[in-house]
Amino acid sequence: MSNSISTVEIDAATKILKLLGDKTRLTMMAMLSEDECCVCEFVELFQMSQPSISQHLRKLKDIGLVEENRKGQWIFYSINTAHKGYPFVQSLLAHLPDQKGKLIELEQRGLRVCCD
């Protein structure tokens, strides 16, 4: 069936929801569902210490929701679309308000990292 909803076991869903039940991490995921971001961008945006940001990202990485990708001295995080719970997470994030404004704000303040 092409139209069936992907199912996630209760234990797996609990782990995912526990991680997403935090404003910082939920916002991170909402932003990442639009574009990859690097650590320093999150630090700027959340007005939070760098270790704190790193620890949140670590938790998301530990259960495989995001993956990291080093570009020079920066490490970019993105959503791991290969994760078993990805369809679940995506359909969840689809209910959140658009986060483009946050990235635009960073860009305007000259804080968006670009390293192409």
Add this chain to the structure above:
Amino acid sequence: MSNSISTVEIDAATKILKLLGDKTRLTMMAMLSEDECCVCEFVELFQMSQPSISQHLRKLKDIGLVEENRKGQWIFYSINTAHKGYPFVQSLLAHLPDQKGKLIELEQRGLRVCCD
């Protein structure tokens, strides 16, 4: 637009996900999305103390996800479909495995409460 996805603010979504990021409460909600249940049924099913069950239900009730309905000495809980976040919650629960087995198990053990 009849086809648009209902949006939930980040703060509201965080509160909901924090509550659902607990195995007991998530399972409760999955069960309730199929049928109303009374406290003693949950106590049996989760093999957990009655106060613990009551406290979980209290949290769900406090943010309005469920509502209670007394029938004689029993109190039945059901999902509050009028909650602003209801479409969000429903689409989330739709990804969880069917919980009918749990209710059937209770019924077979003669523990399903019926008071019609």
Add this chain to the structure above:
DNA sequence: TGCGTATATAAGCATATAATTATATAATTG
């Protein structure tokens, strides 16, 4: 190679969470 920048990890601390036991409230029944 040495310095600056970006990120990660470790340790410590304050608060939040979920369970338990004890007790209170409410309805049912004899």
Add this chain to the structure above:
DNA sequence: CAATTATATAATTATATGCTTATATACGCA
């Protein structure tokens, strides 16, 4: 109305969580 059953609340405790500061690692560049 007293006893029983169902549920809620309160107090306590153990553990989890998230933040901070301090330190380590990794890369880029002069």
